Amino acid sequence: MSQLPEPIERLITQFERLPGIGPKSAQRLAFFVTTMTQEHVQEFAQALLTIHQELMICESCCAISDRSPCNVCGDPLRDQRMICVVQDTRDMIAIERMKSYDGLYHVLGGAISPMDGIGPDQLHFRELLQRIVDEKVEEVILATNSSVEGEATALYIARLANSFGQLKVTRIAHGIPVGGDLEFADEMTLKRAMEYRRPM
Incomplete structure (x- = not known):
């Protein structure tokens, strides 16, 4: 008791x-x-x-907000040609904290996860495809997590987006964090760092 x-x-x-x-x-x-x-x-x-x-869901990007359209979608100074696709509103906020991305966002509401019964129909894919058509988007940046589910979701979107012809589809890089030591990095992080290496 x-x-x-x-x-x-x-x-x-x-x-x-x-x-x-x-x-x-x-x-x-x-x-x-x-x-x-x-x-x-x-x-x-x-x-x-x-x-x-x-709170409500933004009618454009599907983020959680206290208004619709949200502050980002309603900002005429944002670059309308780019959409950064994230899993949830917290990811959007994290990218906004950088203060270096000036495009728009699209919040999926999760990631594809058959084990959890989450398929494409449970996420905001249709809205994303409609925006690509309606808003004349030139680049889709895939910023889903680097988990198995996040990668599967990014690949699914890439396949859908590539059917739009001239649309540029990019994936955020994953690798060694700034200030991190190689000896403490796991194998997958090192593998990603090598895959996404760039010229100096």
């Missing part, structure tokens, strides 16, 4: 549902909530309650 008060047990159970949160982290978070002011707890609860009401 648990020695914890029932309200704390309930809160721990909810925190454990979050990815990357184990029992100890969930308990630490639950006890932290008990130290918060009533005002902060209400703000926290309100943010959780309203998140689904205030």
Whole structure:
């Protein structure tokens, strides 16, 4: 029988549902909530309650946003000729942090994974193909993860996109991170680094 008060047990159970949160982290978070002011707890609860009401999917790129079109799609200064294809909105945000890519994005909503029952019909491929036609896209940059699923998804898109003739299809490079030592790199990372080498 648990020695914890029932309200704390309930809160721990909810925190454990979050990815990357184990029992100890969930308990630490639950006890932290008990130290918060009533005002902060209400703000926290309100943010959780309203998140689904205030967020939507961008009608153009399929990213999670608070408006449609999203800030990127609605920016007339973005290069309309390039679309960077990513698996989810977090990947888009990561690329935006670079502040060096000025094209558009397309969020697939995941990767092809037959083991998980995710096929092309569950992802935003049709919308991507429609954009390529409607927006006169010149380059599609494939920025899916370097996992087996990410690679399979990139190959699937490349096959579809190559049917558009003059469309340029590129894949982001994978390899040794900046500041990384070769001795600590795994075989697949080294293999990719060699495959995607470039002239100096």
